[in-house]
Amino acid sequence: MNLNIREMNPADENDIKNSLKSISGIGEEQWKWKFFGNPEIKSRIWVIDDDGTLAGHMSLQGVNFNIGSKTMPGCQAVDLFIKENYRRKGLFVKLGKTSLDESGQEGMNLAIGFPNHEALSGHLKYGWKQIGMIPRAFKPLDINRYSDSLKKKPPLLKLALKFKSKEKSIPKHELKIEEIQSFPENIDRFSKLALQNRNAVERSSQYLNWRYCKAPHRKYVKFMASQKGEIKGYIVGYESEKKPGNGYIVDLLVNASDNITARALIKTLENHFISKNVFAVYSWIPNMDGFNQIFKNSGYIFRKPTQPFIVRVNKGFEGEGKVFDFNRWFITMGDSDLH
Template identity: 20%
Template sequence: MIKVELVQASRIDYQAYASFQKDAYRDHLVQSGATDSHMTPEFYHWKYHTPAGEGRIAVVKEGEKIISSSAMMPLRVHAKNSSLIGWHCLDVATLPQARKRGLFLSTLRALKDSVEEKEIFFAFPNAKSIPSFLKLDCRENVILTTWVNPCASLIRHTFNEIKESNKFGPEHDVFIKESLPDGPMLERCSEYLNWRYTNHPNNRYAIFSYEQNNRCQGFAVARKAHVMGRDLVLVMELWGRNHSIEVKLLKHIAAWTIKQGEKLLAMMNTSMPLFFAIQASFLPIPSFFLPKRQILVLNARGQKKEYLIKNKWKIQTGDWDVF
């Protein structure tokens, strides 16, 4: 019988946990040409302590050694004039010698069963993992569109209205309250955005705000990254009072990309209309060209169940994982 222990994030030995994660993902990292330099105790401690609360980790041990685990962190979900707790399931890992024993599904089930009826359980699994989530009564919601700007070097537009900063403030909260859509989507506020980007223990992000008449009319977040052997810039967040402002933000980031010595610009975004994306020189990449089809799956109960399942979530790069 598989014994799964559900542990609060504050009780985890992060030194041992980070070492386990590195061992479990080593073969995948080698295949993808990635490093494990980001998998530090400090990273996981930060990741599992969000503004919405403390994460949970389901672990299976042999003796004192972790051989399999799944984790989830709490985030706030904006859903039709209400705010709910959504548990983002991630960091699912099993040591190579312990695979094919049902540990993966057992740890997922322990996490999902701990979620209260008024809360949401969601994830962005790979193709091999989707059947396990479907067994837990999760539903596929939306495929994340990957957009790429392959010719950022041809764009030199900058806009005086766009200012770069290193943190979010009250002006962003006012914009968010007035302009962001009803959802479903992860809730934005300066507290969450500063935790997510400004306080990230590993990565450095650039924050761009579009200001007009002394008011914030939109913002974007970008960072340099190394993905699948390529250097590029990722647009993590993109929000504007209208799509025309979002196009200006993307053009400004393209010019910033060149200053960083990069040429390729990419983002995941489920709500960007093709017409406006093309204006910023972004094209959608068919999912069969990608190493992983990014898809949101979720389980919801309670009064908001139908709304959360039937409506396509508004997802961006920064929602997918805290990289």
């Protein structure tokens, strides 16, 4: 073997696309959107080349971060894959370390990841730190249908679900909530204020429109709340094609103290899901003041966290103390490429 780790060139494209299609079902249009469609920052793909044979690849999906009051470029590490006959040779670690170290020289000094448990230990060997487990919750919109979908049904399940998913009434409000097809430019100012002093993927109008309006593989539904012409928040969700009857809240942003807007947006999305025959809703819970209580008041049942969240920085990165503090991070399902 004569192995060389380098950045992808056009000759590698078909091999990588075929690999991603077999692993994740990513087709041509999703490939273009995922890695080359973000107008704000480019993504980078690294390969292990064995004399012209693709032995593995790793993608760094470019994203801008809001870290405290600063905006900085970075990436999400995705799709790290080593072919079967090249495994157990330390290439997982070498590919990951080389791609992130060299991308750091181009200014991508901060990376986040949402690895599965099989990959987690490998990532921790080359500089990643697991800083937390992401809270999650669900709500049955139709208890009978949700119960029928389960393979194992504990005694008194329906009664327990009815009790646990009881929601509190939403106070009266004068919000205008409407479905939107795209995000307006003034969402930039709103999201900056809502996420001030937090670590998060920057939610600019350009990013949000790329992420939720131009995705070729999934149809997201989006609702925005406003009052007297001022944006108060938004919510994004989708119905699963692989698991019919399941819906997901992938993004929800309001000002931290605005419980009424958050609950009104959640209720609006739930009503949409009900009209689409969805019987259960799932969400990660943003790690931000008040969101736990917002979801509890909305009737959501918290489950044991299963998704690790990892962070990696290159030498010389400013603000390490901030990015390794899990309590500073605002994370939703939509920050992960899996949703």
